[in-house]
Amino acid sequence: MKNLFAKIAAAGLFVLAPVVAQAAEGYSTANVNMRAGPSTRYPAVAVIPAGSSVEIRGCLSDVNWCDVEFYGGRGWVSGQYVQALYQQRRIYVGPQYYRPLGIPVIRFSVDNYWDRYYRNRDFYRERDRWSRGPDYYYRDRDRNNRDRDRDQDRRDRDNRNDDRNWRDADRNRDGDRDWRNRDRDRDWRNRAGDQERQDGWRDGNRRPDRRDPDCLPGDLSCDQ
Incomplete structure (x- = not known):
């Protein structure tokens, strides 16, 4: 039997069982x-x-962050807030204790991790931006916010200019209307003055009526 297993292993036909990922029981300290x-x-x-039990599924080797399970949910917690x-x-979970605690060293990928656990989350829609790293995401978001604020400022400035133009136009229309009214009033006054002068001229050049009681007999200006 031993020779049989040896022959199978030598032939490369012996399949190893998959290694089950290790984990450790931890507790949140805050x-x-x-x-x-x-x-x-x-x-x-x-x-x-604080004091809740979590299952530590793995930690990063270069940064002291661990992938934990809490009430069926998955996420990342800094090792300085987890004890085992x-x-x-x-003890607080640190790289020097990963192996003694049975904690596997893992890597993090937004695409794989979020596909597995966060498809129903709102932030999943921006997965492509987050996949470049949080620093890129926030820089991109801040840049977009600045562009949006700049565009809003430009629209506000344009609106203020439009309002100013409308006010100027209204003021010009009011001014034109006032000038027209003044010109019309002046024309009316001129016409009225002309009419008065004309009436006065006629009155001054009309000979008195013979029936005019002021016309005395013998007055050559009176009609005889």
Whole structure:
């Protein structure tokens, strides 16, 4: 039998069983946000109350962040807020304790992780922007906000200019109307003055009527 297994292994026909990923039981030391990635700049997906039990599924080797499971949800928590039991005492989870605690070292990918756990989240729609890293996402968002604010300022300025132009146009129309009214009044006064002067001229050149009581007999200006 041993020779049979040896021959199978030598022939490369012996298939190893898949290695089951290790995990460790941990405890949150404070009310801490569980986030969608290993940084405080990723969106928060839940709040883990202080003293709650979490399952540590893996940690990054270069940054002290761990992928944890809490009440069926998954997310990332900084190792400085998670303790685990090691040699009858609780210790904060750090890279030097990963192997003794049975915590696997893992990597993080927005695409794979978010596809698996966050398809129903609002921020999933911006996965492509987040996949470049939170710093890029916030720079891009800030740039878009600045562009939007600049466009809004431009629209506000254009609106103010439009309002000023309308006010100027209204003022010009009012001015034109006032000038027209003044010209009309002046024309009326001129016509009235002309009529008065004309009436006065006729009165001054009309000979008195013979029946005029002021016309005395013998007055050569009176009609005889």
